[in-house]
Amino acid sequence: MKAVAVQAFGSPEGLAVIDLPDPSPADGQVLITTEAIGVGGVDTKIRSGALAAYGFSEGHVLGGEIAGTVAAVGEGVDTSWVGQRVWAFTGVGGGYAEQAIAPAATLLPLPATMSAVDAVALGSSGAVAHFGLRHAHFAPGESVLVRGAAGGIGIMTVQLAARGGASAVAVTTSSAERGDRLRKLGATHVLDRAGDGGEDAPAGYDVIIDIVAGADLPSFFAKLNPNGRMVAVGAVAGEPPANFAMEMFAAFQKSMSFATFSANTVPAPDRHAVTAELIAAASRGELDTVVHEVLPLEQAVLAHQKMDAGEVFGRIVLTPSGS
Template identity: 35%
Template sequence: MTAVPRRMLAVPLDAYGGPDVLRPRELPIPEPGPGEVLITAEAVGVGFAQTQMRADTFPAPMWHPTLPLLLGGDVVGTVAELGPGTAGVRVGDRVGAFLMEGAYADHMVARADTLVPVPAELDAAEATVLPGAGPIAVGVLATAGLREGESVLVHAAAGGIGHLAVQLARAAGAGQVLAAASTPAKREFAAGLGADTVIDPTRPDWPDAVREATGGRGADVVLDSIGGDVLLAGVRALAPAGRLVFYGSAGGGTDIPRVSVMDLIALKAVTGFSLSAWRTARPDRYRAGLAELTRRLGDGTLRPAVHARLPLDQAATGHRLIEDRVHRGRVVLVPRPAPAPGRPAPQPALERS
C-alpha cells in the first residue's frame, strides 16, 4: 500500500456565496470504504455546474447537500489506497472519476466501479474530459440520434462540453455544424474547431440566423445547455422532425421552462440528458463512447482545449473565469506541492486556443 500524508490541501464550501467563499485549508484525508479507492489527484476539472452549486442555484433536484462539503468535478489521478474488499483496480493505476462531491482536494475517495482508465501518455488536464465532460458530449449526440448529413446547433460551443461536441458532431458526419457562442473570440474559437457557421445567441433574432444558415429548414438537432428562453427559442429553430436535447441550465436560475405540445406538432422532440441516467440505462453505449473518446484523445482527432491550469488553492479564480464567461475550453485545478522555503509559488498558466 502506498503511504500518503495524513492531511491534504482542500478547498471546502462552508457557506453559499460568491467565489470568495472558496478558501483553501488543510483537512484530514478521507478513508476509502468498501468498494472505494483513495486517489492522489493530478488534475481537477471545474465546470459551470460547480459554480451553480457554490451559489446555491443548481437546479437538479437530486442534489441536496449538507454543508460543509467539497465540490465535485472531473478528476484524474493515481490510485493510492484500496478500501476493504475493493476489486478490479490496483494501487498505482491511473484513473479518472466524475464526482458529485469531494473533488476540490489533492486526495479524494471514489467508487471503484465508476472509475475510467486514463492512459499514461495523456496530459492530465486534457484527460479530465474522460470522466464526465467527454461522455456527456458523446451522450447528448447519441440521445439526439444525429445522423450523417444532418445539421446540429451546439450552444455554449466554446465551453468545456460544447467545444468537444462541436468536434464530435463533425467526426460523426454532421452535414452542417452551427456553433452558438456569446463573444467574437469564442465564435472564432468554435470556427477553428470545425464549425461551419457561428451564431451570436445574445441577439434576439438568433433563431432566424439558424434558419437562414440551413436554407430555411432549421436545425435537425439542437444541443442545449443554457435553458430558459434559449431553450424555447431553440424549439422554434428546429427543423421538422428535429430533436432538442437539454442537459444544463447555464443561463442561470432554477426555473426550467415548459414546452407546449403545440410547439412540437411539426414532429419535433425535446428530451433531457444526464450522465448518470445514460450510464445506467445505456451501459453498452456509454462504454463504447468512452472507448471512442480515449482513442480520439490518443490519436489527436479530439483536441480538448485547456484555457487555464490553476493551482488548487486558486479555485476561486477558476470559478470567476467561468462566471465571467471568458474561458474557452476547460478550466482545470492542478494540485501542487508547497514551494520550497524562500521560493515563490508558481503562477497560474493561461492557455489560449
C-alpha cells in the same frame, strides 16, 4: 490534506481552503492522489446554493472529476490499481482536494500520451456530448446547432457531431474569436447568442443541443426543422420560462420534440465504455481537448470567478501544489 469547501453559499468568495484528514477507501473504493481536478458548471451551481434542495449543504467539498495516481484501494478492489495513473469520477463531490475517494468501477487507466489535465478536460464532458447526441437520435447527414458551444460539453458536441457526419454544425457563441476557434474544431457556421447570423447558415436544424437553457430557450424552437429535436443537456443560464413549451404547440404541425438529458440516466458500464473510447481517441489525436487555464487548487475562487464571468473557453483545471 488541503481541500476546497463551500463555506458559504453564494459568490465564489464563499469557497475556502481547509485542512481535512486524509480519507481512507471503503469497500469498492480507491484513494487517488490528485494531479488534475476539473471545474464544471455543476460545481458553480452547487457553490451558489442553487442545488441546496438536492441535499448539498455548506461545508461541501466540490469536484466530481479527477485524474491522478491510485495511492490505496479498499476491500474487494484489485491491488494492481495501486500506482496506476487514472481518470475517475468521484460522484457528487470530494474532488477539490489533494487526496480523493472514487468508486473503483469508474477508474480508467490513462494512456502514457495523455496528461491528467487533458483527461479531466475531456472525460465527463465527452460522455455528456456523446449521449446527448444519441438522446436526440442524431444521424449522419443531419444538421446540428450547439447552443453555448464554448464550454467543455459544447466543444465535445461540436467535434462529435462533425465526426459523426453532420451536414452542418452551427454554434452560438459570444465573439468572433471564439467562433474561429470553434471552426477549427469542426463548426461550419458561427451564430450570435440569439442564433442569428452566419453566412449561408441553414434556415433550420434537425438537432439542437442546448447547454444554456434560460429565458431565451423558447425562441430556438423556431430554428428546428419539421421533426426536429431539441435536447437540453445543461442549464447554465437557469431554467426556461414555465410556459416555454407553448412555442412548440404554436408550431404543432412541425412535430418538434424537446427533452432534457442527464448522464445519470445512462447505465454506468455504458458511460465507462464511452469515456474510455473517447480518451483513447484523444490519445490518438482524433479529438482535441481544450483547456482554458490551469490554476493551483488554492485559486479555486479565481476559477469560479472566471466561470461566473463567462470567460472560459474549454475547461479550467485545478492542480494541487504538490502535483
